[in-house]
Amino acid sequence: MAHVAYDIDPVEHRPALIEGDPDFHGITEAVARPVEWRPPWGWYAVLAASLSLLGLFGVSIAWLFWEGVGIWGNNVPVAWGWPIINFVFWVGIAHAGTLISAVLFLFRQRWRTSINRAAEAMTIFAVMCALIFPGIHIGRPWLPYWMLPLPNQMDMWPQFRSPLMWDVFAVSIYGTVSLIFWYVGLIPDLATIRDRARTRLRRIVYGIFALGWRGSFRQWLHYEKAYLLLAGLATPLVLSVHSVVSFDFATSQLPGWHTTIFPPYFDAGAIFSGLAMVVTLMVICRVVFKLEHVINPLHFDRMAKLMLLTGSLVGYAYSMEFFIAWYSGNLYELFVFINRATGPYAWAYWTMVSCNVIVPQFYWFKRLRTHMGFLFVSSILINVGMWFERFVIVVTSLHADFMPSSWDYFKPTFWDLATLAGSFGLFFTMFTLFVRFLPMVAMAEVKSVLPQAHVHNRPK
């Protein structure tokens, strides 16, 4: 069969999803390379930096256990400080992975195949970071398991009316489903790595995790059914998890939190920040691991469009909060929002607005949607903005609360910063190990979107 070069997909008549027209083997070679080759020194440098931050995380948590939550800047009106902000931030980051892998799968968005694996891995690592924070946030951090409905002899049972309780279930179910979905998707690729293994150890380890995959027709049939069902199972979680997280705030009577707009607003923000994190990671990974043709400007263009949409939704939510505060005639609500924009935390509010509302508006231009440098900087700015969004929600609502005599200005301590930096250490350690030991692109799925794989393709 003569090889025909495709820049335009011959069946779909659209630009080909993978550049450079590789064949199936070319995809395997490109994706398996970082798993099989000796990693460059840069990989070790990143791993070392990440591990140091992870160590800092461990030290911060150990000091917290010893000394108590007083080591943070939390004070009495601002009883929820950085740990809750970081929790919501990391849960938000997690969302894009499931959106890309499950929702876009159900919508038959075939371009997702180049990025879904890495995005899902990011989801799992972000959920790991997120799950740590509510546990260490509590005043007696050695007892978070009391929130689980474990049979015990202490006459204790969780309160199922508490949104914090719903959080425990929402986030842990989300983590579990994402992990299963990610693993099921990995099976054919793990089998590929196993078959290519040059050492016995690799053959055994990847062999165990490949669950005896042989690529038979029957196996593919089962696999695709399972993948579809898991995608269906994961899709509602994209919406439910962050809705539940928003209930933590929305169900309490605090002005600034007590709004019905929160679930959709949180969801849009979560997907927005998660996509930004995928973009940040992919801009680097595609260059470092020479996957520019697999993860190409077309993918970034589409992710940027999604960021433009979700960023505008978030901007709409910001303005709607103000409108309702005024329109409702609720003085307390209005005070909170005016205080956000003009009070002592105005700097945080306007950081949030500039990063989350103004930055994504540049994505109206195709040149900027496909410009790697701009994407890298803007996606980081968006995540800074999204972190500040949670800061604004938590801190500005609490700091000027119902009792003017208790108003206080929240100042983070060194340990607040160390814990946040440490969580990035955990995230990047996991991600660095992931790109080294697992195929970061879903090879089997990418091959299925090549023109050669199309059932109606008849080579000339």
Added chain:
Amino acid sequence: MATSSESRTATVDRDRRRLLASLLATAGAAGFLSALPGQAAQIPRQEAEGTLGPTPERDHGNALERMLDDLERALKKPLEERKWVMVIDLKKCIGCKACTVSCAAENNLPPGVVYRPVVEEEIGEFPNVRKRFVPRPCMQCDEPPCTPVCPVSATYKRPDGIVAVDYDVCIGCRYCLAACPYNARTSDFGEFYAEGLGQAGEAMAGERAMAYETRPNFEYGREWRREPGRHASPKGNARKCQFCLHRIENGLLPACVTTCLGGATYFGDYNDKTSLVHELVGSSRMMRLKEELGTEPKVFYLV
């Protein structure tokens, strides 16, 4: 003239009635005590009689003494038939904050934890300005927004209406702090007033406390030791006013009530229609904070 003679007759009548009532009461009490000889020893006043002489009958013109009688009556009822309420007369409050201090002393409160602050408000425009002081204990809401948000069910409304925190169960998530619309809850971050007062160069200078800070407190009728380096409740917990439950269950009024210089704070059982608080709640000056939230607070203000 008719009026004065009528009133004289009424006085005589009242005196006669009071005499008869006290005679009957003494006879009744004697009969009751003789029927239950084993229980007599448990009543502290009977014990004290030998040394201090007979306790004078309480003067109901004195609000504190009347409230003590109300309290004793209420304690004889089963728990679920009591409904503890507090009434604060804002016209009598002079803003001395003695209640805040006595509360901190009674419950041995660390820095950052306060059960009963007094909020000062300045009303009006110069030169016609007045100040209003609003003491704010826990409202002990009938529909508390803080209890359903607790993920471990550590905080709950007792049958007598007091919202309690089970320090053994509380994990310190501080959700109740955020949920309370009165800011009546604070978190014990494990701090001490003497923290950081150590000698220069001394190791663990943060782990210091004055003797007054390390004495135990007796909230909820148990002994809680709170010392530097000790990682036990109530450190790390949410803490709140519980109307001095440990005092009222032993026949004493809450510390803020007994300390109030202006006599502005009243306490008692609302289910008892003869009690002082029931009378005051019926006043036309009565109001509650944030009625619109539907929390049904059990602290009433007289404005």
